[in-house]
Amino acid sequence: MSGIHVSTKINGDAVEYVCDVEETLLDVLRDKLGMTGSKEGCASGDCGACSVTVDGRLTCSCLMLGAEAQGREIGTIEGIAKGTELHPVQQKILDNAALQCGVCTPGFVVAAKALLEKKPDPTETEVRYWLAGNLCRCTGYDKIIRAVMDAAAEMRGN
Amino acid sequence: MARNPDADNAPVKKEIESPTSKYDAEKASSFKVVGSRPARPDGMDKVTGRARFGADMVMPGQLVGLILRSPHPHAVIKSIDSSEAEALSGVKAVVTRDDFAPNDDHADVLYNIMAREKALYEGHAVAAVAATSRPVARKALKLIKIDYDILPHVTDVDEAMSPNAPVLHDDIITKGVNPAPTKPSNVVARSEFGHGDIDAGFAQADEIIERSFKTAATHQGYIEPHACVANVGADGMSELWCCTQGHFHVRQVCASLLGIDVSRLRVTASEIGGGFGGKTTVFIEPVALALSRKAGRPVKIAMTRDEVFKASGPTASSSMNVKIGVTKDGRITAGYGEFRYQGGAFAGAPADFGAMSAFACYALDNVKTEAYDVVTNRPKGAAYRAPGAPMSVYAVESVVDELAARIGMDPIDLRLKNAAKEGARSSYGPKFGSCGLVETLEAAKAHPHYSASLGPNQGRGIASGFWFNFGGETCSNLNINADGTVTIAVGTPDIGGSRASMCIMAAEELGIPYDKVRAIVADTSALGYNDTTEGSRVTFSSGMAVIKASQQAVTEMCKRAAMMWDIPAEAVTWEDGCAKPSGPNAGDFEPLSLAEIAATAGKTGGPIAGHHEYNADGAGVSFGTHIVDTEVDPETGKVDIIRYTVIQDAGKAIHPDYVEGQFQGGAAQGIGWALNEEYIYGDDGKLQNAGFLDYRMPVASDLPMIDTVIVEVPNPGHPYGVRGVGETGIVPPLAAIANGVSAAAGVRMTELPMSPPRVLKAIDDAKVAAE
Ligand code: FES
Ligand code: FES
Numbered sequence: 048m049s050g051i052h053v054s055t056k057i058n059g060d061a062v063e064y065v066c067d068v069e070e071t072l073l074d075v076l077r078d079k080l081g082m083t084g085s086k087e088g089c090a091s092g093d094c095g096a097c098s099v100t101v102d103g104r105l106t107c108s109c110l111m112l113g114a115e116a117q118g119r120e121i122g123t124i125e126g127i128a129k130g131t132e133l134h135p136v137q138q139k140i141l142d143n144a145a146l147q148c149g150v151c152t153p154g155f156v157v158a159a160k161a162l163l164e165k166k167p168d169p170t171e172t173e174v175r176y177w178l179a180g181n182l183c184r185c186t187g188y189d190k191i192i193r194a195v196m197d198a199a200a201e202m203r204g205n
Numbered sequence: 206m207a208r209n210p211d212a213d214n215a216p217v218k219k220e221i222e223s224p225t226s227k228y229d230a231e232k233a234s235s236f237k238v239v240g241s242r243p244a245r246p247d248g249m250d251k252v253t254g255r256a257r258f259g260a261d262m263v264m265p266g267q268l269v270g271l272i273l274r275s276p277h278p279h280a281v282i283k284s285i286d287s288s289e290a291e292a293l294s295g296v297k298a299v300v301t302r303d304d305f306a307p308n309d310d311h312a313d314v315l316y317n318i319m320a321r322e323k324a325l326y327e328g329h330a331v332a333a334v335a336a337t338s339r340p341v342a343r344k345a346l347k348l349i350k351i352d353y354d355i356l357p358h359v360t361d362v363d364e365a366m367s368p369n370a371p372v373l374h375d376d377i378i379t380k381g382v383n384p385a386p387t388k389p390s391n392v393v394a395r396s397e398f399g400h401g402d403i404d405a406g407f408a409q410a411d412e413i414i415e416r417s418f419k420t421a422a423t424h425q426g427y428i429e430p431h432a433c434v435a436n437v438g439a440d441g442m443s444e445l446w447c448c449t450q451g452h453f454h455v456r457q458v459c460a461s462l463l464g465i466d467v468s469r470l471r472v473t474a475s476e477i478g479g480g481f482g483g484k485t486t487v488f489i490e491p492v493a494l495a496l497s498r499k500a501g502r503p504v505k506i507a508m509t510r511d512e513v514f515k516a517s518g519p520t521a522s523s524s525m526n527v528k529i530g531v532t533k534d535g536r537i538t539a540g541y542g543e544f545r546y547q548g549g550a551f552a553g554a555p556a557d558f559g560a561m562s563a564f565a566c567y568a569l570d571n572v573k574t575e576a577y578d579v580v581t582n583r584p585k586g587a588a589y590r591a592p593g594a595p596m597s598v599y600a601v602e603s604v605v606d607e608l609a610a611r612i613g614m615d616p617i618d619l620r621l622k623n624a625a626k627e628g629a630r631s632s633y634g635p636k637f638g639s640c641g642l643v644e645t646l647e648a649a650k651a652h653p654h655y656s657a658s659l660g661p662n663q664g665r666g667i668a669s670g671f672w673f674n675f676g677g678e679t680c681s682n683l684n685i686n687a688d689g690t691v692t693i694a695v696g697t698p699d700i701g702g703s704r705a706s707m708c709i710m711a712a713e714e715l716g717i718p719y720d721k722v723r724a725i726v727a728d729t730s731a732l733g734y735n736d737t738t739e740g741s742r743v744t745f746s747s748g749m750a751v752i753k754a755s756q757q758a759v760t761e762m763c764k765r766a767a768m769m770w771d772i773p774a775e776a777v778t779w780e781d782g783c784a785k786p787s788g789p790n791a792g793d794f795e796p797l798s799l800a801e802i803a804a805t806a807g808k809t810g811g812p813i814a815g816h817h818e819y820n821a822d823g824a825g826v827s828f829g830t831h832i833v834d835t836e837v838d839p840e841t842g843k844v845d846i847i848r849y850t851v852i853q854d855a856g857k858a859i860h861p862d863y864v865e866g867q868f869q870g871g872a873a874q875g876i877g878w879a880l881n882e883e884y885i886y887g888d889d890g891k892l893q894n895a896g897f898l899d900y901r902m903p904v905a906s907d908l909p910m911i912d913t914v915i916v917e918v919p920n921p922g923h924p925y926g927v928r929g930v931g932e933t934g935i936v937p938p939l940a941a942i943a944n945g946v947s948a949a950a951g952v953r954m955t956e957l958p959m960s961p962p963r964v965l966k967a968i969d970d971a972k973v974a975a976e
Contacts (some may be wrong), residue, residue: 067340074339081262086360086478088428089510095895124254125910137252141244144862147701147870149251150258150429152480172906179906182480183898184426185701186866187873188905 055116057082058126062125066073066113073097075113076123084124086180095181096150101122103159109165124153127160135198145194147185154181159195167203170176171196213260216711218258222602224823225676226749233327233715233857238713242862243871245705246723247476247577248559259432259448264503267430267434268297268335270496271348272489274516275331275586277323278582278890279358279371282324282331282351287317288347290334291662295341298347298499300492301332302656304656311458313551315871316492317461317585324353325373325550326582327891328515329626335496335504344599358890362524362547365391365581367711373580376875391580393552395814398560399573399632403960406539406571410530412611420957421520421883422547422867423513424588425875426902429478431517432507435493439501443463445472448518450480450698451737455490455728462491470494473728481874482588488517512909514895517883518587519884523596526565531608537623539571540564540632544597548586554578555586555593558673561633563935564643566631567672567830582890588739590871591932595878595939598851601959602668602940605923607953616944617830625671625828641854641918642669642828648914652914654850662837663847664948669830674929675740676821680733681750685758685813689800691715691756694727694914695747701931703864704745709859710925714755717799733818741929744859745920746821749788757815765809766797823922823928829853831872831937835945842965844880850912856920856928864930869911871934877903878935879942883958890969 050065056085066075071090076082076099084191090109097108100122108123121193126132137158139145146152155178162169162177169177174195183191250256265404287299301319302691308315315321320329332349336342345419357371364370379386381395407413426807449455452474460467477484479849489506497504508517528541542563548554556576564572574597607614616897624646625631649655650668664738682694693707707859712719736742763777766784770777776791777784783796806813806833836850849870858864881901885893920928943954952971 051877068289069340077260081263085889086258086429087260087507088430088478091896091899094428094510094969113644122412122813128253133249133252137507140252141248143703144242144245144860144866146248146251147863147866148427148429148477149256149429150476152251154255156252163739175905179346179904180906182428182902184874184902186482187903187911189867189869190862191868192905192910194387 051114053114053117055119055121057121057177061188068114069201071109072113072116072163073108074110082125086153087178096154098154098181100157105158110186121184124157127156134160135201136163136195139194139198143190143194145186145190151181151183155183155191161200162198162201166191167199169199198200220867222388225819225821226556226823226922226924227886227956228919228921228926229924232924236713238709238719239857239859239925240861241709242860243656244707245702246708247704247839250369258429258476258478260507261435262446262475264434264436267503267505268337268341268492268500268510270341270504271346272330272492272505273332273346275327275329277324277353277355278327278360279356280324281322281354281356282320283354284352285332286350287332290345293339293345293348295335296334296345296429296732297502298335298496299332300495300499304495305462306464308462313444314458315462315635317551318488326584328584330492330516332491335500341905353416357517358965360581360886360890362522362545362579362581363549366545366577366578369549373582377580379610393578393580395932396557396560396574396576399570400513400630403539403571403573405628407530407738409532409538411533412608413528413530414604414607414611415526415528417523418527418603418955420523420596420599421960422519422583423878423882424519424900425481425483427479427481427483430508430510431484431488432514433490433493434505435497436488436505437494437498438505439749441469443470443494444492445470445494446475447472448475448477448850450477450484450700453696453729453734454737455487458487459491459494463494471728474726477698477700477718480700481590482592482739484520485739486518486587487805489821509896511895514900515892516548516584520589520592521548521557521586522525525597525600526601527604528606529608531612532613535612535614535622537567537569540567542597544574544595545577546817547581547583547585549582551585552578553586554581556594559597562671563601564632565621565670565828566625567632568625573631574632590935592965594670594672594936597768597935598670599939599943603943605823606944617646619667621646633853637826639918639921640826640828641771642769644655644916644918645669645830645854647850648852651834652850653833654832654848654912658851659834662832662839662949664945665832665834665967666758666941666943666945666948667830667832668826668937668940668944671826671828672741672933672936673828674745675742675826676743676746676824677740678734678820679734679750680818681754681816682732683751683758683815685799687803687806689721689803691717691722693722693724693751694732695724695751696727696732697738697743697747698726700738701866704859705863706744706748706859710748710751711755715759715799716780741931742824745824745929747925748819748859749923750817750819754815754819758813760875761813762799762802765806765813768809769797770794779818825856825920826908827854827928827930827933829933829937831941833945834943835942835949837946837949837964839968842961842968844959846876846909846966848909850914851934852914853930853933854916854918854928856923856932857917857925857926858915859925861915864915865913866935868913868932872938873903873908874909874934875938876908876942879939879957879959881958881960
């Protein structure tokens with residue numbers, strides 16, 4: 048097995064690693080870099096628990112090879128709070144009790160933040176469709192949708 | 206009620222509840238913290254990705270463990286040759302059935318975690334390897350040679366019961382039939398419940414409806430696959446990290462299967478990414494321990510989603526007949542049901558729970574239910590939220606709905622007329638104590654949802670449901686820290702915010718702010734035995750243990766204050782977080798706060814703590830009623846959920862956010878079960894949809910907001926009136942949605958899931974029949 052050398056940026060920091068050809072970005076994050084905030088729920092692009100951004104674009108890290116991160120900017124759940132200051136999406140998820148087990152939460156935070164950066168004033172239906180790639184089995188989504196709508200309102204300054 | 210999933214076919218059935226504790230109405234009238242909605246203690250970790258779940262643990266020198274699984278649904282394993290795999294560079298251990306000694310206490314668990322004579326389902330574990338990397342481990346699996354002798358298989362419950370079916374186990378002789386059969390079959394047991402004379406009851410009826418129903422097997426669908434890290438020392442000192450609903454249970458089973466002392470195995474429950482009953486049992490943990498023991502290094506096993514579907518436990522599929530008779534004025538004169546559930550390759554389908562809960566919403570003079578627990582070539586079933594009840598209640602509530610229409614009565618009125626209430630004999634035996642079914646029905650009737658108008662192709666369904674709830678063995682500790690904060694250790698994994706509820710109850714009892722209390726889930730070496738997080742028991746049982754531990758600490762703090770004031774301990778009371786002289790005769794002293802007493806504890810006798818250990822009884826049943834509006838597309842058969850309202854008795858909501866969350870989550874899972882989710886088997890006995898793309902659980906765009914109404918009829922067996930709320934919420938939705946779809950489509954839906962092709966076919970068949 049010959050490793051591939053990759054130079055990339057994760058949450059703004061320069062990172063280098065050597066990965067196997069078959070390793071996904073999610074494997075690299077979790078197993079090589081110890082960044083276990085991104086979760087593996089399916090490894091097939093169906094649950095969104097592994098959501099990251101690649102050059103700002105929402106991506107399932109289980110569907111991308113570690114080698115493909117070369118020269119890109121990766122954003123993960125670990126980079127969303129600024130020190131102790133939570134992003135409004137994180138804060139509103141807490142305020143709305145929009146989690147039960149919480150294993151889906153990192154994926155929802157990454158995905159919702161990406162939505163609100165693209166579309167600061169989404170309708171409930173738009174939020175529901177944008178987040179349709181993120182499975183939550185515990186909450187029935189009700190409180191999650193409310194949290195994202197609340198965060199959007201706060202970010203717009205309402 | 207809870208079933209030990211790993212005991213051989215042994216549901217826990219309590220005939221009479223004798224509550225461990227009593228409702229304290231005075232206390233409940235002046236709650237300060239209970240009923241508030243503070244942020245949960247683990248919330249920050251979970252929104253930032255810091256929380257560590259099963260697969261997030263790394264131990265130094267850890268190996269990757271992978272499991273080889275049978276591709277055949279039923280086959281004799283003639284031989285296993287792992288020599289080539291063992292010789293592969295980087296492979297540190299291979300285990301097979303030969304690495305586990307026979308075990309009478311957990312025979313089925315052992316057989317399930319590593320196949321013995323036969324592979325009993327597609328996905329049954331047959332060997333496992335530990336290697337230095339995943340690619341090496343994968344390669345090693347391919348090098349293991351297994352010689353199978355393929356046998357005929359059966360995956361359908363009714364086929365499995367037929368006399369010609371291939372028999373899975375030659376030692377299963379049906380229990381509960383007289384005379385006992387002489388030959389083995391796939392029917393593990395028949396059980397019967399009820400009272401009165403149903404023939405006489407049906408004779409009094411003006412209308413009788415009898416129907417057959419089927420439901421598909423569904424998976425709990427937790428987003429986190431099972432994962433664990435095992436580390437066995439050369440001296441047998443072992444540690445295990447895993448995502449489980451019951452780490453004490455895991456310890457017990459693993460220690461037994463591995464032949465090590467319970468005291469040598471320390472199990473830590475990770476954060477758990479959902480369970481719903483599916484993580485009450487043991488799948489990969491003993492395998493990881495066996496690999497670690499052989500390799501002398503830590504081993505991590507994380508299941509893939511494919512493995513979760515194929516080899517962890519879904520719930521039972523069912524085939525049922527229900528017959529109910531009613532008078533013109535709406536009195537149910539008799540109810541009968543036969544419930545046939547398959548629970549996979551081993552005994553334990555929750556048919557008995559289904560039969561017990563089927564008619565639980567009704568106070569009936571004549572009722573009889575029969576249950577059949579059947580094995581098939583499918584993965585060993587596991588509990589799924591109110592195990593067994595959603596299916597049987599679907600059948601009964603569908604017929605009740607149809608009868609209401611037949612006699613021209615409002616379906617809520619029909620239910621109110623026959624509703625189970627305090628003092629009524631339940632269909633499964635004991636008499637009901639105080640309970641809230643009538644209150645949920647009345648709240649449903651008064652809810653604006655019930656009288657809102659419907660659009661074209663829309664139909665409204667309602668249904669009620671029930672769950673027993675459970676108490677069980679519990680042990681909690683509480684420590685008063687020197688700075689006036691408090692730490693609680695409970696032994697029940699927190700699956701939906703229960704640590705927040707524990708903190709609320711301790712804060713209430715101690716009279717201090719919520720944020721001064723922190724609750725953790727302690728490992729198995731730190732506390733006495735705790736039953737699993739199941740049976741909706743945690744807020745009830747661990748909560749009560751926390752309350753009692755707090756009271757013990759309060760008694761001790763009063764003693765310390767008395768010592769400081771030099772007055773008798775009886776002359777001190779506890780109020781608003783402070784010790785106070787109990788009256789003018791006790792003396793004139795400034796109150797001493799918890800923090801003040803804690804600060805000087807070293808001088809007054811040492812650390813202050815409380816603990817409580819008991820077997821909790823008096824869990825108190827929970828009833829719920831759901832209202833749903835559905836819309837059926839007559840062209841495609843697709844069903845949309847337009848509006849949904851859950852009304853359920855919580856006894857007392859400690860943290861209402863998480864009570865609502867349980868209601869909403871149960872309803873959403875019920876919606877999936879009713880409309881889409883199903884285990885689909887091919888003729889080859891293999892699961893055809895082992896992934897989230899083809900096993901389609903509800904996503905955000907499939908659902909509306911889910912309204913909730915928390916009804917509070919205090920449980921007389923809990924000081925705060927708490928009833929478990931986790932399970933009842935999944936019981937009514939199957940029936941409520943089927944009633945809604947039946948109304949919208951104009952045809953009775955008797956098979957779940959109501960996927961578009963099935964709905965379309967029912968509509969077309971009805972048209973043909975009408976012509
Ligand atoms: S793990 Fe990537 S989408 Fe599920
Ligand atoms: S909170 Fe458990 S999966 Fe979303």
